[in-house]
Amino acid sequence: MPTAQFAVFGHPISHSLSPQIHHAFGQQFGIELEYRAIDAAPEAFAEAVRRFFLDGGHGANVTLPHKAAAFALANQRSESAIRVGSANVLTLQGDGTLAAHNTDGDGMVRDITERHSTDLRGHTALLLGAGGAARGVAWHLLDAGVATLTIVNRSPEPADALADAIGDPARAHTRYWHDLADIGSFDLIINATSAGVLGTALQLPFSLVGARALCYDLSYGAAAGSFLAWAKTAGARYAFDGLGMLVETAADAFELWHGKRPDTDPVYHALRQQFG
Ligand code: NDP
Numbered sequence: 001m002p003t004a005q006f007a008v009f010g011h012p013i014s015h016s017l018s019p020q021i022h023h024a025f026g027q028q029f030g031i032e033l034e035y036r037a038i039d040a041a042p043e044a045f046a047e048a049v050r051r052f053f054l055d056g057g058h059g060a061n062v063t064l065p066h067k068a069a070a071f072a073l074a075n076q077r078s079e080s081a082i083r084v085g086s087a088n089v090l091t092l093q094g095d096g097t098l099a100a101h102n103t104d105g106d107g108m109v110r111d112i113t114e115r116h117s118t119d120l121r122g123h124t125a126l127l128l129g130a131g132g133a134a135r136g137v138a139w140h141l142l143d144a145g146v147a148t149l150t151i152v153n154r155s156p157e158p159a160d161a162l163a164d165a166i167g168d169p170a171r172a173h174t175r176y177w178h179d180l181a182d183i184g185s186f187d188l189i190i191n192a193t194s195a196g197v198l199g200t201a202l203q204l205p206f207s208l209v210g211a212r213a214l215c216y217d218l219s220y221g222a223a224a225g226s227f228l229a230w231a232k233t234a235g236a237r238y239a240f241d242g243l244g245m246l247v248e249t250a251a252d253a254f255e256l257w258h259g260k261r262p263d264t265d266p267v268y269h270a271l272r273q274q275f276g
Contacts, residue, residue: 006035010063013037021250025262059257060090074100089253105140107249121145129192130158185210196223209234218242
């Protein structure tokens, strides 16, 4: 039987940890798999995906900037992908069609509630950013029981669109970025902007950080450094990066493809050694 083939598509993609994570998951079950990182520019993405699956690909992860395009080219879409309007997982179905899933939000909430043992029920939450990742996590924060979700984005339109799509104004609403100094404090602050990845430090007031605050940056490694340093200086009780989210979302994809749930802890701890 040929080795099962998987890939992650992105642009750029050379930094991706997904091949390492999926090979480690495969070893847990004695599953031999080939998992590669494929760099595809936006105009080449659809053809690269088509070729990958024609050549025997079983499943693919999709990252920046292709998540909306992956959603658009799939034949079927899971409920979470439809809510978000983008996909981070593509799966070849038995009939040759492609199914799109979005596992970002589930993975982040599981990292917070299970790995970091924090019950989010009743938390007041601030979501910084309204791009693809922020959309991915917003509904799952509400599903996890946060009392309120305040969405603040540098440009207001995507934040308003996200709050409108959620359609629960009593719990999810927007504020302007220039109001951050006046909107009080929060129990949970999620940085879902790409500022850190782009090498920019967000200028955030310390007053945002409540007494029991958990601050969480979706990025990891050096990209999360300035937000986590700000959170600690502001007195946050906990400050976590998105490495655990990455491993959890990968586990969801692995389960979709192989029907087996990997143990994420050993893989997470091995990666943590790399990132400090
Ligand atoms: P998008 O490009 O879709 O969105 C980027 C967001 O960041 C927008 O809201 C944008 O605001 C905002 N932003 C960018 N620069 C700044 C800045 N200087 N100041 C304020 N806001 C800024 O990216 P994604 O949503 O897909 O990804 C966001 C982050 O999440 C990335 O760092 C990514 O690596 C990380 N991520 C981590 C995952 C994990 O598994 N750990 C999974 C998915 C994403 P505006 O609309 O105004 O441009």
